Amino acid sequence: MNSSFALSSTTFMYGLATVFYIGSFAFKQKMLAKIGFFVLVAGMVFNTAGIGLRWMESYQMGFGRAPFTNMYESLVFFSWTMAALYIFVELKYKEQGFGVFIAPLIFLAIAYASFDSSISARINPLIPALKSNWLIAHVVTCFLGYAGFALAFGCSLIYFIKPRQTANASFFDRLPDWEVIDELTYQMVVFGFLFLTIGIITGAVWANSAWGKYWSWDPKETWSLITWFVYAIFMHLRLMRGWHGKNLALVSIIGFMAVLFTYFGVNFLLSGLHSYG
Amino acid sequence: MKNQDSIPRQIWVFFCSVKLTVYILVLLAVTSIIGTVVLQNGSPGQYIDLYGNGLYNLIKVLHIDDMYHAWWFLFLLLLLCINIVVCSVERLSLVWKTIFPKQVRFHPDRFLKSATKQTITVEHHADRMADSCETWLSRQAGPVILQKDQNTTLLYAEKGRWTRIGVFVVHASVLLLLVGALVGSMFGFKASVRIDEGSQIRQVFAAKTREPIPLDFAITCNEFEVKFYDTGAPEEFRSNLTITENGQESITTDIRVNHPLRYKGINIFQSSYGTATPDAAVLAIVDNQTGDEISRTIQVGETIILPGDQGSFQLQGFLPHFDFRGQNLEETFFGKVSLTGEQAFQIGLPVKFPTFDKMRKGRFTFVVKDFEKRYYTGLQVTKDPGVWYVYAGFIMMILGCWITFFMSHQSYLVAVQPRDEGGAFIYLAGRTNRNTQDMKRRLARMKTHLENQLKKV
Numbered sequence: 001m002n003s004s005f006a007l008s009s010t011t012f013m014y015g016l017a018t019v020f021y022i023g024s025f026a027f028k029q030k031m032l033a034k035i036g037f038f039v040l041v042a043g044m045v046f047n048t049a050g051i052g053l054r055w056m057e058s059y060q061m062g063f064g065r066a067p068f069t070n071m072y073e074s075l076v077f078f079s080w081t082m083a084a085l086y087i088f089v090e091l092k093y094k095e096q097g098f099g100v101f102i103a104p105l106i107f108l109a110i111a112y113a114s115f116d117s118s119i120s121a122r123i124n125p126l127i128p129a130l131k132s133n134w135l136i137a138h139v140v141t142c143f144l145g146y147a148g149f150a151l152a153f154g155c156s157l158i159y160f161i162k163p164r165q166t167a168n169a170s171f172f173d174r175l176p177d178w179e180v181i182d183e184l185t186y187q188m189v190v191f192g193f194l195f196l197t198i199g200i201i202t203g204a205v206w207a208n209s210a211w212g213k214y215w216s217w218d219p220k221e222t223w224s225l226i227t228w229f230v231y232a233i234f235m236h237l238r239l240m241r242g243w244h245g246k247n248l249a250l251v252s253i254i255g256f257m258a259v260l261f262t263y264f265g266v267n268f269l270l271s272g273l274h275s276y277g
Numbered sequence: 278m279k280n281q282d283s284i285p286r287q288i289w290v291f292f293c294s295v296k297l298t299v300y301i302l303v304l305l306a307v308t309s310i311i312g313t314v315v316l317q318n319g320s321p322g323q324y325i326d327l328y329g330n331g332l333y334n335l336i337k338v339l340h341i342d343d344m345y346h347a348w349w350f351l352f353l354l355l356l357l358c359i360n361i362v363v364c365s366v367e368r369l370s371l372v373w374k375t376i377f378p379k380q381v382r383f384h385p386d387r388f389l390k391s392a393t394k395q396t397i398t399v400e401h402h403a404d405r406m407a408d409s410c411e412t413w414l415s416r417q418a419g420p421v422i423l424q425k426d427q428n429t430t431l432l433y434a435e436k437g438r439w440t441r442i443g444v445f446v447v448h449a450s451v452l453l454l455l456v457g458a459l460v461g462s463m464f465g466f467k468a469s470v471r472i473d474e475g476s477q478i479r480q481v482f483a484a485k486t487r488e489p490i491p492l493d494f495a496i497t498c499n500e501f502e503v504k505f506y507d508t509g510a511p512e513e514f515r516s517n518l519t520i521t522e523n524g525q526e527s528i529t530t531d532i533r534v535n536h537p538l539r540y541k542g543i544n545i546f547q548s549s550y551g552t553a554t555p556d557a558a559v560l561a562i563v564d565n566q567t568g569d570e571i572s573r574t575i576q577v578g579e580t581i582i583l584p585g586d587q588g589s590f591q592l593q594g595f596l597p598h599f600d601f602r603g604q605n606l607e608e609t610f611f612g613k614v615s616l617t618g619e620q621a622f623q624i625g626l627p628v629k630f631p632t633f634d635k636m637r638k639g640r641f642t643f644v645v646k647d648f649e650k651r652y653y654t655g656l657q658v659t660k661d662p663g664v665w666y667v668y669a670g671f672i673m674m675i676l677g678c679w680i681t682f683f684m685s686h687q688s689y690l691v692a693v694q695p696r697d698e699g700g701a702f703i704y705l706a707g708r709t710n711r712n713t714q715d716m717k718r719r720l721a722r723m724k725t726h727l728e729n730q731l732k733k734v
Binding site for chain 1: 295296298299302303305306309310312313314317345458467506508510511512513514533534535537544546547548657658659661664667668671674675678679682683711714
């Protein structure tokens, strides 16, 4: 087995899990969500193997390096962090309902990496700027943060789909209650916020050791700070101003848009230090 | 007028509001976008080309060409700082009493009326149960306060009271970061310098103004080396530098990207490289009328007399990249040919294209035969005495976030009430200052644990 086979299988399994979760929602079959969960876990096992194999393959090619250095690898890892976090949350909160929003995100990230021809899956050696011990800490924390925000986004969407009160046996019955979504959204934002904070900080420390500037208002830096501001606003609105429900969910959705722009928009539309991934 | 507050008081109240915080954060987020879209630190020409004259004036007035240092952006940051200080002072004066109470008090009703209260029914005698519960609770949460309310025994314990300080740590860290940035911009500098291999410099040039900044020591670049992968991508840039202070060599070391040299508060980083202007080149000069060819070493800047006294040639300079009709001809020497009785003209002599000058079809053809290729290393030189404040701020922010989001002040009450028919009711209730849902699950777990403990009695 090589990494490209493992990651293709991962894409397929995440796609299949998505189908099961959506099926479970559409046909109100709890069983389908359970199958979806197992497929998702299997997908994550392959995802982990794929990342590990890619790491080993880079050593076989003679320039071993961590597999977190370009758009392709970051998308694969983004899928992994979202899947890992979702599995953890489903086990902890015993809620399967919002998998219908998360599984497609997990699938989309890795599918986009595989199918967009402009994203190269080649394993290239590292340019000098990326040769640093900070690379792994920086990428891992940033993507854990992104994953937290992605899950918060998935939860927030439910507010706009499911009415506050639903009759039993309603179409939306399988989705979690507002009370649960409220808490889940908050927990995911908190998780994301902590890791985004650490991600920005590790990036700053790294920049200081590579270029002598911990902050240079590079577009990626600035957009990560904008994202950080949006979620800081979220915290203050919830904890200090008592916001809940739809209004707060809207802030979380805006926050995730900022995450997406930080991740994709900056790379494709603006120029800067992060153009490699 | 029912508000007769003094003006200082009104200002205090204005800065005390979290609404203001939210507005400032929204403004910071929205305005920060501008600097990622509009070119920063460009030349006036670039702005006029991109946006036209009218918009350029607007950009100039609002300092959008250096937005993150514009007065209004710094003013927003200042407002945020004042807001943080005022809010923290206001709240800390209240929270301080909660964090360090003279005496810990609790209100049993608040616990016993909570919806998350757990109930266990036991057959054993209440007094015995109270003892076991006290031991259990002290292990779970810490020292137990015991109270009797008629025949009910109330056991109270708490932990994590100090975690209420977490949110202040986070906000203090933001202030520390900004203080660090201020110290850095006041007492530090960011500069760069190019050093040819074998040369020494004593001053660097400020990043924005290009003003020279003298150093207390000299930097010599002994050697520069660039390594490439088979793919052609760069693998490593390495400069071997010597620091000389008061005429004495202090240190000789290699620097690479991500591996800078730090010397007496000054940081020296590898940032770029290029081909340095050589001192001289070996030129072949062919007289196309006689077919004679001579070879000469000419210093850059030197003028020579052409064979047969036909005029003169000056080797003017060198460019690492020569753009010729959109093509990069790479390393190229330049010279001025002055033939007797003709107007002088300039020629380019690309090293990689020896026949280039032949195409000119002049009396003489010049070819670069050889030159000593030397690199220059591009160094970033910075001094930032504020960086330690910033790093301390980073650590405080992570710790503060962890305390604020993942720890809480939890208090527990176990009430043991004798039943009329013998045995006892045991109530377990808990309160927390955040994450009440988590407390709900924790109480359910604790109930099971307590039940198991009591069965062993």
